[in-house]
Amino acid sequence: MKVTQKDLLNIPKKALLKGHFACAGCGSTLAFRHAIGAIADKVILVVPASCASVYQGGGKGAAFNVPTINTAFAASDAVASGVRRAMKTKGKDDLKIVIWGGDGSGADIGIATEIGACDRQEEILHIIYSNNVYGNTGGQRSGDTMIGAKTATTPYGNTTPRKMVPFIMMANNARYVATASSGYLEDLVYKVKKAVSMTGFKLIQIDAPCPPNWRSDSADTVKIAQLAVKTGVWPLFEWDRETNLVEISRPSKKYEDITNRVPLTEWTKLQGRLKSITEDQLKSLLADTERQWNFIRKFM
Ligand SMILES: Cc1ncc(C[n+]2csc(CCOP(=O)(O)OP(=O)(O)O)c2C)c(N)n1
Numbered sequence: 001m002k003v004t005q006k007d008l009l010n011i012p013k014k015a016l017l018k019g020h021f022a023c024a025g026c027g028s029t030l031a032f033r034h035a036i037g038a039i040a041d042k043v044i045l046v047v048p049a050s051c052a053s054v055y056q057g058g059g060k061g062a063a064f065n066v067p068t069i070n071t072a073f074a075a076s077d078a079v080a081s082g083v084r085r086a087m088k089t090k091g092k093d094d095l096k097i098v099i100w101g102g103d104g105s106g107a108d109i110g111i112a113t114e115i116g117a118c119d120r121q122e123e124i125l126h127i128i129y130s131n132n133v134y135g136n137t138g139g140q141r142s143g144d145t146m147i148g149a150k151t152a153t154t155p156y157g158n159t160t161p162r163k164m165v166p167f168i169m170m171a172n173n174a175r176y177v178a179t180a181s182s183g184y185l186e187d188l189v190y191k192v193k194k195a196v197s198m199t200g201f202k203l204i205q206i207d208a209p210c211p212p213n214w215r216s217d218s219a220d221t222v223k224i225a226q227l228a229v230k231t232g233v234w235p236l237f238e239w240d241r242e243t244n245l246v247e248i249s250r251p252s253k254k255y256e257d258i259t260n261r262v263p264l265t266e267w268t269k270l271q272g273r274l275k276s277i278t279e280d281q282l283k284s285l286l287a288d289t290e291r292q293w294n295f296i297r298k299f300m
């Protein structure tokens with residue numbers, strides 16, 4: 001089921017039409033075009049309040065060209081559960097119900113309904129595109145914000161470790177959990193296609209650079225996403241409940257060994273939100289990165 005660069009080029013561009021309202025260099029829409037494009041003929045999207053509610057456009061000029069239901073901030077997993085059941089009743093089991101939402105809902109405000117859907121083993125895929133903030137409302141800190149990052153509500157840099165949603169969902173017996181990146185689209189598409197082929201609740205969390213909130217150059221989005229992997233700060237992996245094993249994904253393999261990692265400052269220096277990170281904050285960010293890797297290693 002490997003996805004090649006040629007497969008990527010063959011993904012129909014019809015899921016996200018021209019004229020969407022996202023900022024230039026938006027990592028979320030880059031991921032969307034490929035991830036949702038790859039399953040566009042069989043998907044119903046559920047979108048909680050987020051940038052995606054806005055960048056999809058509306059009416060005749062809507063850029064989302066797949067059936068889409070917009071929901072209240074905390075309700076997407078509950079709505080998706082209902083849609084899944086309704087479609088089953090109609091014999092449309094082949095339709096894939098996919099949530100496309102930010103980390104504000106996926107890591108914080110919608111997490112109760114998310115765990116509820118996971119607990120009930122609803123057959124849905126929840127995709128969190130993590131721009132690390134509440135982007136749509138001005139860039140406030142979320143539970144997924146990196147240590148040291150300046151946001152609208154952490155002007156001196158965020159001090160708290162990230163809430164690791166993939167690990168929460170592993171602990172809650174999801175069917176499949178993976179991380180992905182806007183900088184590695186073959187890997188992302190492979191994981192999305194795999195997840196929708198499975199029954200039960202699945203979660204994929206994508207690192208999605210956000211130029212206005214990360215105060216980065218729009219042209220650097222892919223570079224920044226790739227550096228997050230190369231510095232080890234965003235490990236790419238998948239976990240399958242059947243085996244209870246984590247597999248480190250190909251782009252991350254080399255960087256499991258800390259001595260192979262690119263220095264974190266190569267990644268921070270490209271982002272205004274992290275450019276003036278203090279020594280202490282950098283140490284804490286490195287420790288939080290190791291915390292992730294140490295957790296992952298327990299399942300290898
Ligand atoms: C209960 C509730 N609280 C707050 C809001 C206002 N609100 C709408 S979108 C949003 C931010 C969404 O952040 P995130 O989920 O990270 O997605 P992003 O905007 O970054 O894409 C907020 C706070 C709301 N719609 N409902």
Ligand code: SF4
Nearest residue numbers: 022023026051135210
């Ligand atoms: S604020 Fe960030 S996530 Fe939202 S549309 Fe702009 S670049 Fe994309």
